[in-house]
Amino acid sequence: MKRTGLTDAEKKILVDLAWAVIREGVRTGNNRMEGKKPSGDRFLQKGASFVTLTKEGGLRGCIGSLVVHRPLWEDVAANAWNAAFEDPRFSPLDISELPLLRLSVSVLTPAQPLSFASEEELLAQLRPGVDGLTIRAGGRSATFLPGVWEQLPVREVFFRQLKLKAGLREKGLPVGLYAERYGTEECD
Incomplete structure (x- = not known):
């Protein structure tokens, strides 16, 4: 990235x-x-x-x-x-x-749209500790910065919590989900 x-x-x-x-x-x-x-x-x-x-x-x-x-x-x-x-x-x-x-x-860094047909395909593309993720579906959206991986290091849990943050409560992949990943340069 x-x-x-x-x-x-x-x-x-x-x-x-x-x-x-x-x-x-x-x-x-x-x-x-x-x-x-x-x-x-x-x-x-x-x-x-x-x-x-x-x-x-x-x-x-x-x-x-x-x-x-x-x-x-x-x-x-x-x-x-x-x-x-x-x-x-x-x-x-x-x-x-x-x-x-x-x-x-x-x-x-500039966001990169992700292409996937299933939740498993989406999760396989994520790099824990590296990628921030933004999701959008049904007029709702949410993002997690790469630093959130420190609290949620498991891909499935990271994604589930991001869906909850967006107000997307259904199990699995929401219909019409758009996802993009991005990186960050940290300044502390």
């Missing part, structure tokens, strides 16, 4: 950007991006990312983009804000939580 080609220095810049957005947000309540744009052509290229926040080993926020639609730096900044303050599963982040947080930025 194609890599995004980020250097270690570029990864650090993206993580620092995400932290800057979050720290300003808890301090002022504002989501201002002026003055936060990093220099360098790589950050101006369009990209898709997820920002994941964990606290004491548990998820505290995770928001991202599956579709490339804005410059990478802007995508990371917006997703950092949304993970900290707009994730509907959690209350907005409080300043007292900052010392307990771990932040990760995942920059997505």
